[in-house]
Amino acid sequence: AQSVTQLDSQVPVFEEAPVELRCNYSSSVSVYLFWYVQYPNQGLQLLLKYLSGSTLVKGINGFEAEFNKSQTSFHLRKPSVHISDTAEYFCAADTGGFKTIFGAGTRLFVKA
C-alpha cells in the first residue's frame, strides 16, 4: 500500500535561516512525488514535483527537494526563509492511478 509520512508536524525557524521539511514515502511501484503549500484559508498550491530524471528538483519561491530512492525520502529545503513562507506544507505521492496520497502536513512557522 502507498503511504506518505511527514516526520515533523511543526517546524519553527527564524527568518533568513535554512529549513528542511522531511517526507518519507512507501510504495511498491514507481512513484511520483509532489510538495504543495497551503496558506491560511486557501487551497493547495503546487510547489514542485518529481516525475523522473534529476533527483534534485527546483520549485517556486526558492524551494527545492531531493528524491532519494534508497531512503524513500523527498525532503523539502530552502536556504533562507521569509516570514511569508509561514504556511502548511504537504508532501504527496502518486503512482499514476486516479488519486494522490497526501501526508498529514508540516506547519512551518517563521519567526522574526
Add this chain to the structure above:
Amino acid sequence: ETGVTQSPTHLIKTRGQQVTLRCSSQSGHNTVSWYQQALGQGPQFIFQYYREEENGRGNFPPRFSGLQFPNYSSELNVNALELDDSALYLCASSLMSRLDYGYTFGSGTRLTVV
C-alpha cells in the same frame, strides 16, 4: 486562467441533513477530484470524475456522491450528514495527464455539521 472556484465558502448544517457543494474547474481541465481535509490532517481522496464519469473512488461511503457536467463543473453531494463530516472540502481540477502539471485546487468549502 480562471482558476478553480468553489461555493459556498462556508456552510453550517445539522446532522442528518443533505448538502451540495459546487466547483467550477479551471478552463481547459477535463478532470475533477474531490478531497476531504479534516482539521490538522492532509487531504483525503473522495473521488474523481473524468468526462462526466466517476473514474475512481476513495474509502468514503455511498452517501458521498458526485456529478460532473459537460462544462466540467462539478458537485459533491453528501447525504445523512454526520458530525465527522465536518471538514474543508477541496475541489481540484486537472488534465488527465496531471503528473505533468499537478492539480489546481480551489480554496475549499468549510462544512460544519452540528
